[in-house]
Amino acid sequence: MNAKELAQFRKMLIELKRKLTDSIGHLHNDALKTAGETVDELSDVPAEHMAERGSDTFARDLMIRILQDSDAELCDINLALEKIEGGTYGLCENCSGEIPRKRLKALPFARLCIACKQEEERQG
């Protein structure tokens, strides 16, 4: 991969990282706010409203899951940026083969080539 291409992917990764960091910040704030409100409300919630609590819990679980996914994605982005510095960007972590440009353009922080990714998914 030439320097110009690397610079392009680097720019994409930094932009992705910025967006992700922003949205994680918002989610953390929302999650904290929701948790705080729930504690305040719990003391005087009539029994018939307990069903609604269920959907609150669901929303919070979903938020936590999104946060975990975003954290994992952020990790991969940082790793990809390190690889650009180290000169190993665009190589599959499993077979060391080149990851196709098309895949990297769709997923600039991809760590595996398509064949290895499919193998990983097949194994669960």
Ligand SMILES: [Zn+2]
């Ligand atoms: Zn591979």
